[in-house]
């Protein structure tokens with residue numbers, strides 16, 4: 001039995017659990033790290049290695065096939081996963097070549113046997129003979145969309161949809177920057193829920209934490225920052241939440257001025273990040289918030305997320321948002337619709353490989369039905385915020401264009417008010433589209449609709 005480096009073994013177990021068994025890296029990795037008793041730098045190395053391999057294997061498959069001189073389909077999947085880890089150390093991390101090759105070969109010997117480990121050795125030696133740039137020039141030459149997609153390891157259809165979304169938002173020519181940003185791990189951002197925690201409190205507690213660029217509630221942790229170590233997070237007065245999510249939820253509250261006792265609805269609430277932020281805004285105004293979620297286990301997560309919000313503010317229900325509720329009952333409705341999540345790819349290394357065009361068509365239909373229901377549940381004159389963490393045209397512009405009985409407001413004004421910025425910095429309107437490469441947030445879409453008076 002050859003010696004195996006525990007951090008590399010942990011990375012391999014994560015890649016296997018995700019690629020072979022359909023797991024989610026962010027759920028399986030903490031358990032694997034705990035089982036190997038890895039923490040600090042070793043845990044960071046294992047996570048960077050596993051996540052990088054899971055993200056970049058579209059590119060790495062092309063390089064492995066070239067280096068091996070055979071189609072990738074002819075490489076045993078168990079061996080291929082080990083090769084991803086080796087290639088990522090060689091081309092995506094600053095691991096010295098000899099260590100990357102010898103440690104990965106040891107891993108292969110222990111996992112798939114001596115014969116395949118020799119193949120791993122030969123392929124990795126060949127890969128180590130050229131730089132990342134030289135390999136890219138060989139397997140993905142040119143600057144066309146497919147070459148950019150391969151270079152940045154995105155499925156071709158995803159790159160095509162993102163290119164279309166950029167063009168629809170006046171951002172032609174930004175595809176490479178967007179796809180590159182998807183491959184950079186996101187810093188952890190916290191929300192200080194208004195009235196429950198203060199950004200200064202979070203920054204005092206966490207060395208190196210700084211205010212985020214736009215949302216006054218948002219604090220960005222330094223690299224390696226551990227949210228579980230923050231008292232306000234444990235007490236649910238603060239939480240991990242992307243800044244883009246904070247911006248769009250806050251924008252719904254920034255329109256019109258909130259009146260005492262308003263009724264609000266969060267129609268797709270799980271796991272409850274935006275519910276808790278809205279609840280924190282609602283409590284001082286004696287507004288109430290109904291939160292609806294289709295899945296029981298996710299509704300329980302919503303209940304947990306609102307623990308620190310004053311009692312009596314938020315009521316959580318399990319229900320189907322396409323049929324739930326009392327028509328005309330609400331002043332403000334947040335519809336944070338189920339979507340492809342293609343605007344949040346940096347958070348989930350495997351996500352880009354799990355979606356298909358068929359999923360997109362199903363989601364577009366569901367999104368349209370949920371928006372129709374949201375516009376039924378809001379009062380005449382009331383507001384609906386339609387939000388997705390996807391910028392795809394079919395999930396954003398097309399869904400909003402199909403809405404009946406409502407008028408679209410200029411969401412840039414609401415975002416500007418929520419973030420103390422100028423409206424014209426938020427695009428051409430009337431929607432607001434945040435972009436990972438431009439704003440450093442998830443690529444969230446926001447449209448604000450006012451239900452027409454009868």
Ligand SMILES: C[S@@+](CC[C@H](N)C(=O)[O-])C[C@H]1O[C@@H](n2cnc3c(N)ncnc32)[C@H](O)[C@@H]1O
Nearest residue numbers: 268269270271272273274293294320321336338
């Ligand atoms: C984008 S997530 C919402 C995220 C949430 N707003 C937050 O900030 O934590 C969409 C949620 O909608 C739920 N969902 C899907 N179909 C639904 C339906 N028909 N009715 C209600 N909820 C639904 C999903 O289970 C998922 O939890």
